[in-house]
Amino acid sequence: MAAKTKKPTFYITTPIYYASGALHIGHCYTTVACDAIARFKRMDGFDVYYLTGTDEHGQKVQQAAEQKGMTPQAFVDGLAERIQKLWQRMDISNDGFIRTTDKAHEKAIADIFTKLYEKGDIYKSEYSGKYCAPCESFWTSSQLVDGKCPDCGREVQDTKEECYFFRLSKYADRVRKLLTETDFLQPDSRVREMVNNFIDKGLTDLAVTRTSFDWGIKVPFDPKHVIYVWIDALPNYITALGYGADGEKYKKYWPCDLHVMAKEIVRFHAIVWPAILMALDLPLPKRVYGHGWIMFGGDKMSKSKGNVVDPFILTDRYGVDALRYYLLSSMPFGDDSNYTSELLLSAINNDLVNDLGNLVRRTLAMSKQYFDGEVVKPQADERDAEYKSAIDALAEKVRADMDKPELNKALEKIFDVIGRSNKYIDANKPWELKKTGDTVRLNAVIYNLLEGIRVCANMLLPFLTKYPTRIFDGLGIAEPNDFKAAKYGAVKQFKTTEIEPILNRLDIKKELAELEAIANQAEEKEQTKAEEQELISIDDFFKSELRVVDIEACEKVEKAKKLLKLTVFDGERRRTIVSGIAMAYAPEELVGKKAALVANLKPAKLCGIVSEGMLLCSVGEDGIPRLVMPTGKAGDKIC
Ligand code: MSP
Numbered sequence: 001m002a003a004k005t006k007k008p009t010f011y012i013t014t015p016i017y018y019a020s021g022a023l024h025i026g027h028c029y030t031t032v033a034c035d036a037i038a039r040f041k042r043m044d045g046f047d048v049y050y051l052t053g054t055d056e057h058g059q060k061v062q063q064a065a066e067q068k069g070m071t072p073q074a075f076v077d078g079l080a081e082r083i084q085k086l087w088q089r090m091d092i093s094n095d096g097f098i099r100t101t102d103k104a105h106e107k108a109i110a111d112i113f114t115k116l117y118e119k120g121d122i123y124k125s126e127y128s129g130k131y132c133a134p135c136e137s138f139w140t141s142s143q144l145v146d147g148k149c150p151d152c153g154r155e156v157q158d159t160k161e162e163c164y165f166f167r168l169s170k171y172a173d174r175v176r177k178l179l180t181e182t183d184f185l186q187p188d189s190r191v192r193e194m195v196n197n198f199i200d201k202g203l204t205d206l207a208v209t210r211t212s213f214d215w216g217i218k219v220p221f222d223p224k225h226v227i228y229v230w231i232d233a234l235p236n237y238i239t240a241l242g243y244g245a246d247g248e249k250y251k252k253y254w255p256c257d258l259h260v261m262a263k264e265i266v267r268f269h270a271i272v273w274p275a276i277l278m279a280l281d282l283p284l285p286k287r288v289y290g291h292g293w294i295m296f297g298g299d300k301m302s303k304s305k306g307n308v309v310d311p312f313i314l315t316d317r318y319g320v321d322a323l324r325y326y327l328l329s330s331m332p333f334g335d336d337s338n339y340t341s342e343l344l345l346s347a348i349n350n351d352l353v354n355d356l357g358n359l360v361r362r363t364l365a366m367s368k369q370y371f372d373g374e375v376v377k378p379q380a381d382e383r384d385a386e387y388k389s390a391i392d393a394l395a396e397k398v399r400a401d402m403d404k405p406e407l408n409k410a411l412e413k414i415f416d417v418i419g420r421s422n423k424y425i426d427a428n429k430p431w432e433l434k435k436t437g438d439t440v441r442l443n444a445v446i447y448n449l450l451e452g453i454r455v456c457a458n459m460l461l462p463f464l465t466k467y468p469t470r471i472f473d474g475l476g477i478a479e480p481n482d483f484k485a486a487k488y489g490a491v492k493q494f495k496t497t498e499i500e501p502i503l504n505r506l507d508i509k510k511e512l513a514e515l516e517a518i519a520n521q522a523e524e525k526e527q528t529k530a531e532e533q534e535l536i537s538i539d540d541f542f543k544s545e546l547r548v549v550d551i552e553a554c555e556k557v558e559k560a561k562k563l564l565k566l567t568v569f570d571g572e573r574r575r576t577i578v579s580g581i582a583m584a585y586a587p588e589e590l591v592g593k594k595a596a597l598v599a600n601l602k603p604a605k606l607c608g609i610v611s612e613g614m615l616l617c618s619v620g621e622d623g624i625p626r627l628v629m630p631t632g633k634a635g636d637k638i639c
Contacts, residue, residue: 006047007045007046007047008045008046008047009046009047009048009049009252009253009257010038010041010046010047010048010049010257010258011048011049011051011241011253011254011255011256011257011258012034012037012038012041012048012049012050012051012256012257012258012259012260013034013050013051013052013237013256013258013259013260014030014031014034014051014052014260014261015030015055015260015261015262015265016052016053016054016055016098016100016233016236017052017053017054017055017083018054018055018056018058018060018061019054019055019056019061019075019076019079019080019083019099020060020061020064020079021064021079022079022082022310023083023086023311024309024310024311025294025309025311025314025323025327025339026262026293026294028086028090028311028323028327029291029294029327029331030260030261030262030291031052031087031090031092032090032092032323032324032327032328033260033291033327033328033333033405033407034050034052034258034260035050035090035091035092035093035094035462036324036328036402036407036462036463037258037260037402037405037407037462038050038093038094039093039461039462039463040398040402040462041402042093043461043462043480043481043482043483044399044482044483045482047252048095049095049096049241049249049252049253050093050094050095050096051094051095051096051097051098051236051237051240052087052092052094052096052097052098053096053097053098053099053100053236053240054076054079054080054083054097054098054099054100055100055229055232055233055236056072056076056079056080056099056100056101057100057101057215057216057217057226057229057232058213058215058216058228058229058232059210059212059213059215061075061076061215062213062214062215065215072215073101076099076101080099084097086311086312089311089312089315089320090311090315090320090323090324091320091324091465091466096240096241096249098236098239098240100217100232100233100236102239104239104242104245105236105239105240106217107244107245108235108238108239108243108244108245109217109227109231109232109235109239110217110218110219110220110227111244112231112235112244112276112280113208113217113219113220113227113231114220114221115280116166116276116279116280117164117221119279120167121166121167121170121279122164122165122166122167122208123164123165123167124162124163124164124165124222125162125163125164125165126160126161126162126163127160127161127162127163127165127207128158128159128160128161129141129158129159130143130144130149130156130157130158130159131156131157131158131159131161132149132152132154132156139156144156152623154622154623155622161210161211161212162211162225163207163208163209163210163211163225164207164208164209164219164222164225165205165206165207165208166205166206166208166231166272166275166276166279167205167279168203168204168205168206168271168272168275169202169203169204169205170275170279171203171274171275171278171279172199172202172203174274174275174278175199175203175270175271175274175275175278176195176199178274178284179191179194179195179199179270179271180195183287184270184274184284184285184286184287184288185266185270185287185288185289185290186287186288186289186290186334186404187289187290187334189334190263190266190270190290190334193263193266194266194267194270194271198267198271199271203271206230206272207228208227208228208230208231209225209226209227209228210225210226210228211224211225211226211559212560212561213226214226214559214560214607214608216228216229216232217232224558224559230268230272231276234268234269234272234273234276235276237256237259237273237285238250238254238282241253241254254282254283255282255283255284255285255286256285256286257285257286257287258285258286258287258288258289258405259273259285259287259288259289260289260291261288261289261290261291262290262291262292262293263290263291263292263293264293265290266288266290269288269290270288270290273285273288289333289405290334291333291334292331292332292333292334292335292336292337293336294327294331294336294337294338294339295336295337295338295339296309296338296339309339311323313518314344317511318344318348318503318506319466319502319503320465320466321352321464321465321466321467321502321503322344322347322348322352322503323344324463324464324465325347325348325351325352325411325463325464326343326344326347326348328407328408328411328463329347329351329407329408329411329412329415330343330344330347330408331408332406332408333404333405333406333407333408341511341512341515342508342512345506345508345511345512346508348503348506349505349506349508351415352467352502352503353501353503353504353505353506354505355415355418355419355422356415356418356456356467357501357502357503358422359418359421359422359425359449359452359453360453360471360474360499360501361498361501362425363421363425363446363449363450363453364474364496364497364498364499365498366430366431366446367446367450367494367496368496368497368498370430370434370442370446371443371446373476373494373495373496373497374493374494374495375443375446375447375450375493375494375496376443376447376492376493376494377447377489377491377492377493378440378443378444378447378448379444381444384444384448387420387421387424387448387452388448388488388489390416390417390420391417391451391452391455391487391488392487392488394413394414394417394455394456394459394486395455395458395459395483395486395487397410397413398410398413398414398459399483401413402462407463410463411463414456414459414460414463417452417455417456418452418456420452421449421452421453421456424445424448424449424452425445425449428445430442430445430446433445447494448488450475450491450494450496451488451489451490451491453471453475454471454472454475454477454490454491455486455487455488457471457472457475458480458483458485458486459483459486461479461480466502467502470499470500470502471499473497473499474496474497474498474499475491475494475496476494476495476496476497477491477494542639543600544598544600545598545599545600545637546596546597546598546599546616546637546638546639547570547571547596547597547599547634547635547636547637547638548571548594548595548596548597548630548631548632548633548634548635548636548638549568549569549570549571549575549594549595549596549597549615549634550568550569550592550593550594550634551566551567551568551590551591551592551593551594551595552567552568552569552574552591553566553567553591554566554567554585554587554588554590554591555587556582556587557578557582557606557607557609558607559607559608560582560606560607561582561583562580562581562582562583563578563579563580563582563606563607564578564579564581564582564585564587564590565577565578565609566578566579566590566595566615568595568597568613568615569634570597570599570634570635571633571634571635571636572635575597575612575613576609576610576611576612577597577611577612577613577614577615578606578607578609578611579611579614579615579617579625579627580617580625581615581617581625581626581627583624583625584624584625584626584627585626585627590627593627593629594629594630594631594632594634595615595616595627595628595629595630596615596616596627596628596629596630596638597613597614597615597616598613598614598615598616599613600613601613601614615627615628616628
């Protein structure tokens with residue numbers, strides 16, 4: 001017996017998205033595009049591994065969690081679940097989902113860090129730059145706006161912080177060669193951006209740890225340092241396959257065939273990631289593709305109006321196929337393009353309802369009406385040669401576009417055959433053949449149309465997840481798993497039935513008004529929520545138990561620049577309090593002073609210390625909190 005030939009592998013990835021807020025259709029764009037490629041490759045005979053996931057560590061996530069009064073872990077757990085729900089909704093066929101808080105990932109990152117350190121490619125030094133205390137952010141001089149923090153506009157201070165660096169400069173020549181002498185990075189415009197903006201300017205070593213926050217993977221041999229996002233995030237592409245843990249998947253699928261992301265993070269994928277792999281002596285990915293951005297109409301769209309582009313709302317109203325089709329067809333893959341509701345609605349009406357929907361509806365209706373759905377393969381006829389060859393050529397053309405990948409062009413080719421099919425109906429006028437009784441020709445015309453529809457539906461399977469399946473039901477044949485039958489004449493006989501359209505023609509004006517109403521409702525809801533949050537009742541106020549306390553001892557918190565650890569006496573007992581007041585006081589100044597304590601707060605852990613309450617502060621224009629110091633004796637009620 002001949003040995004079964006092993007399928008070639010194909011490994012494709014999206015970026016891992018930050019678990020700091022809800023995802024929008026921009027994130028859907030990358031994920032749906034990779035999904036279409038993954039589905040195409042599976043149907044084309046490849047053993048595909050499609051990976052996506054979430055980037056869950058870092059200061060921003062920690063801050064977002066704090067704002068919601070949650071622990072970072074509970075916060076990212078909720079978001080990771082919501083993100084996975086979104087991918088289920090979008091019919092994403094990912095094989096793996098990695099979270100950077102997965103224990104296996106955390107261990108692998110700590111090992112990678114140690115390995116690079118032992119090799120000398122990571123070293124400890126000092127980061128010097130500008131520091132914005134309220135934002136806890138470091139900036140270089142060139143990042144400042146008018147000499148001030150680009151985020152909050154406040155004064156910055158010169159600072160030095162001990163941190164670890166990755167020796168990126170050592171790999172500059174090899175990375176330059178990779179970008180300029182191979183097809184590693186696409187499209188070409190991205191290569192020019194990388195070379196001109198970064199490589200030609202000289203690659204400097206990259207700071208890869210921080211000590212100003214602690215939500216992240218600790219440096220195993222120096223745990224006051226937290227491994228900074230990119231060194232934690234980029235290796236997800238190998239840790240997800242079990243790299244470092246004897247992963248079978250790693251052996252099978254690495255090196256990656258295609259990393260896809262938008263242009264703003266190409267630098268990390270095309271420069272930093274290959275350099276890390278070079279330092280680890282691992283094979284490099286075969287291709288990195290940096291696509292363009294979906295823009296949301298410049299500054300016209302307010303943040304809350306962003307709700308109209310909430311993928312859950314759009315798919316509730318128009319279905320998954322509509323949103324997938326719009327995302328994949330509307331923009332040239334490498335370029336930016338603007339999102340507007342009008343463009344989405346016109347794509348639905350013009351392409352899905354008019355062109356495809358009408359073709360399917362008319363053809364199945366004629367098949368039913370003229371032949372009770374039974375249509376057989378006819379003799380070849382010269383008159384149909386052009387239409388048939390367009391059908392025959394389709395799979396190859398789509399394959400060529402998918403390989404680039406130019407997904408919108410692949411869809412254009414399919415819709416070109418759909419357009420020709422509609423023209424073929426108009427040119428052959430089946431209703432007249434019926435009138436003149438030319439049943440043989442009538443059968444041939446309907447058969448050819450059914451074949452055109454079948455091959456188009458076959459080629460649409462990677463892009464749309466609902467409509468093609470329904471079309472195969474209508475054609476009365478099993479949905480294919482591959483493209484082997486995507487040729488004219490593969491079916492000998494059809495037994496068709498009529499099907500419900502997947503989408504009906506939309507009244508664009510009405511839809512726009514309704515989308516606008518949804519956006520306004522969302523805006524109002526946000527506002528009411530904010531107002532409700534701002535105003536509290538007297539009962540709410542009296543829920544807080546405020547007391548005068550004596551500060552008996554105070555010391556610095558080693559890992560946190562902004563925190564002090566205090567021992568206070570509340571009239572009954574001593575408590576430990578961690579407070580963000582280190583920018584205003586030296587610890588010894590506070591001993592013997594009085595403070596106002598919120599005494600009935602749930603204890604919270606800050607930098608590993610359990611804080612049993614909170615001290616009231618005033619925050620001035622400089623953003624620095626200073627204690628409210630009441631009179632009275634320890635234990636007095638404040639109201
Ligand atoms: N966590 C990092 C990536 C680490 S990968 C090792 C990150 N996350 S992100 O949540 O900000 O996602 C950025 C990516 O989301 C973009 O590169 C792109 O793939 C996708 N997009 C987000 N908004 C987009 C648009 N408006 N348009 C197109 N893609 C968009 O960066």
